[in-house]
Amino acid sequence: MTPALAFNDLTLGYDRLPAVQKLQADIAEGSLTAVVGPNGAGKSTLLKGVTGAFAPLQGKVEFGALNRDDIAYLPQQSDIDRAFPLSVVDLVAMGLWREIGPFGWLGRKQRGRVEAAISSVGLTGLESRPIGSLSGGQMQRALFARLLLQDARLVLLDEPFTAIDARTMADLIAVVRNWHREGRTVLAVLHDAETVRAHFPETLMLARELVAHGPTEQVMTAENQFRARQMCEACAGPPHVCGREVA
Incomplete structure (x- = not known):
């Protein structure tokens, strides 16, 4: 089956300093996928890269079954x-x-x-x-x-359930699940692990680089979460310290 999105060796960042590096992953059409990872993992940058707000430093975002005209994007409320x-x-x-x-x-x-x-x-x-x-x-x-x-056939949500009450969250999750039933592709940046496990069948875990991608129960393990924190902490300083600067 043709994926909705394909990240092919994708590197995204600012002033040639990567926030997401060499990401290789396919997002299946009609999937409901959480994007998780520590602060600074590149999650919001990834969504902006899909919208075209950032041109890749390397690699590319490919739209298989979709195109950029099919996107609906919800930024963080702070934006x-x-x-x-x-x-x-x-x-x-x-x-x-x-x-x-x-x-x-x-x-x-x-x-x-x-x-x-x-x-x-x-x-x-x-x-x-x-x-x-x-x-x-x-x-x-x-x-x-x-x-x-x-x-839209592709819905991108950046922290859609942050700083809202429980009733609103339940109502909006119902909207998201209905999109999934309709066969739309949903990619959502989330922080709460329980929400991910309860409502999102697929998960992509980032720590600037890909940590894991697949069924949520296989991705949201304590081992993967610890590894993601270690990877982000190792690159907490200027990107060139980690050898990340793109030539």
């Missing part, structure tokens, strides 16, 4: 400017930008889809609320509603 004057409905409607363009207007059908997405994440009644006034959980619900409207 989002919540001071921008947008309402919930404005934010969610941005999920239709490919359909209506940056200056398009919403017809009756599109407005119905926006309302349905807002309802599906439990935000009915908050459509006019400025996003700057939302709680962390409400903001994440709104961002998931925007993802729903993008209707």
Whole structure:
């Protein structure tokens, strides 16, 4: 079967200093995969590399069954400017930008889809609320509603369950599992091992380099987690100290 994504000797980084090095892995179409590893392991960098935000220093990201037009990407909440004057409905409607363009207007059908997405994440009644006034959980619900409207075959989530309440987390995990049932490919950066084990059948463990990739119960072992910490600690200083600088 053609994979959704193939990382072929992929090296990503900043100013020629790698954050991810020589990654070789295939992500199966329709898979639900957690990306795990210690802080500084290159997890967020990997997702940005898939979106095309970073050009590879070496190697490449190949889209087998998919392409970059099929991507919906959720960054960390800390990367989002919540001071921008947008309402919930404005934010969610941005999920239709490919359909209506940056200056398009919403017809009756599109407005119905926006309302349905807002309802599906439990935000009915908050459509006019400025996003700057939302709680962390409400903001994440709104961002998931925007993802729903993008209707993408590949969904990238960067720490989607951080700093939200348990009910919101359960509701959003249900959305993710529904994407999986629909055959979409989901790649999510996560920190909580129990969430990974409970809900993500596949796991890719990074420590700048690949530690392990495969079924979660085989990857999330104490031995692999210890090895990942050791690998990141060994390269905690400037990358050239570890011989990582790309010529």
